[in-house]
Amino acid sequence: SQTIHQWPATLVQPVGSPLSLECTVEGTSNPNLYWYRQAAGRGLQLLFYSVGIGQISSEVPQNLSASRPQDRQFILSSKKLLLSDSGFYLCAWTGWGDYGYTFGSGTRLTVV
Amino acid sequence: GIQVEQSPPDLILQEGANSTLRCNFSDSVNNLQWFHQNPWGQLINLFYIPSGTKQNGRLSATTVATERYSLLYISSSQTTDSGVYFCAAFSTLGSARQLTFGSGTQLTVLP
Numbered sequence: 001s002q003t004i005h006q007w008p009a010t011l012v013q014p015v016g017s018p019l020s021l022e023c024t025v026e027g028t029s030n031p032n033l034y035w036y037r038q039a040a041g042r043g044l045q046l047l048f049y050s051v052g053i054g055q056i057s058s059e060v061p062q063n064l065s066a067s068r069p070q071d072r073q074f075i076l077s078s079k080k081l082l083l084s085d086s087g088f089y090l091c092a093w094t095g096w097g098d099y100g101y102t103f104g105s106g107t108r109l110t111v112v
Numbered sequence: 113g114i115q116v117e118q119s120p121p122d123l124i125l126q127e128g129a130n131s132t133l134r135c136n137f138s139d140s141v142n143n144l145q146w147f148h149q150n151p152w153g154q155l156i157n158l159f160y161i162p163s164g165t166k167q168n169g170r171l172s173a174t175t176v177a178t179e180r181y182s183l184l185y186i187s188s189s190q191t192t193d194s195g196v197y198f199c200a201a202f203s204t205l206g207s208a209r210q211l212t213f214g215s216g217t218q219l220t221v222l223p
Contacts, residue, residue, distance in 0.1 A: 032208045038153075042196060042216040051207040059210075088153055094209055100145045100160030101200070101211055106153045 002027035006091045006104030013111055019064075019078040021107050023091030026072065031093040033074040034101070035066055038088040050074060086111045114138055116201045118214035125189050125221050133184040133217045135199030143202035144175050144182050145211065150195050158184070158197075189221045 003026045013019060025031050035047045046059045048066035056066050063082050067075045074091060091104040115138035125131055137144065146158040159166050159173040161182065166173050170189075175182040186193055196218050200211040 034208075034211075036211075042198075042213075042218075044198070044200075044211075044213040046210055049205065049208045049210070057206065057208075090155065092211075100143075100157055102157060103147075103155040106155075108153065 002093075002102065004091065004093055004102055004104045006107060008107055009105065010108045011110070013081050013109065015083055015111055016080045019076070019081050019085070019109070021076040021089055021091075021109075023074040023076075023104055024072055025093045028072070028093070028095060030071060031095060033068065034092040034094075035074065035076050036090045036092060036103075038090065038106075040087070044090070048076070081111045083111050085109065114141060114201055114203050114210075114212040116141075116199055116212050116214040118197075118199050118217050120217060121215065122218045123220070125219070127189060127191060127221055127223050129189050129221075130185070130187045131189060131219070133186070133197055133199075133219075135182040135184070135214055137180050137182070137199075137201045139180070140203055141180070141201040142204070143209075145200050145202070146173055146182070146184050147198045147200065148193075148195050149198060149216070155198070186219075189219075191221045191223050194219055194221045 006023045034049045036044045038044045050068045089107045092101045117136045143162040147155045161175045163177045170187045172185045196216040198216045199214045
């Protein structure tokens with residue numbers, strides 16, 4: 001069966017420090033991968049998606065970047081964190097065809 | 113763009129009660145998914161339901177695509193049902209599929 005792993009679960013980082021969040025999927029090949037952010041409150045916003053290795057599309061201009069160095073690995077990064085980068089970051093995957101989303105357990109990032 | 117509206121925004125129930133959550137969505141939506149976000153933040157898939165009715169235990173969902181709405185039914189609610197329920201609509205995003213989320217229904221089930 002397919003599983004998605006996301007780490008770390010929580011992170012407290014000072015302003016100006018770098019960021020690296022990792023997401024991996026097991027049990028499937030060539031998944032579509034996504035990064036979403038949930039700010040305080042309920043809204044979830046799509047940040048990046050990838051349909052293959054090295055293919056990254058950005059939905060919202062921001063201080064973040066994403067990379068997909070391997071088929072089932074998706075990384076969210078920042079060179080210098082801002083206070084506004086605080087939030088709950090969720091990785092997700094879908095298969096090709098008519099499939100729903102499966103989300104990872106999320107990373108709660110607090111920038112101080 | 114895609115519009116997804118959920119109602120009610122907040123719902124407080126006594127344990128054992130039934131409830132209905134509603135999701136209205138705009139044109140160009142080609143599929144729908146319901147999630148439960150638990151107190152730890154994890155989004156749990158409840159139903160992937162483009163049309164028709166599906167049931168899973170005490171939960172069921174119905175989507176009427178022609179009228180652009182979906183309903184989530186929770187029967188005999190339990191305290192563990194508490195959390196935020198999201199409806200999310202699919203749309204094509206290049207070769208991928210984007211989810212646009214509603215603002216959620218915060219459900220509190222009291223013992």
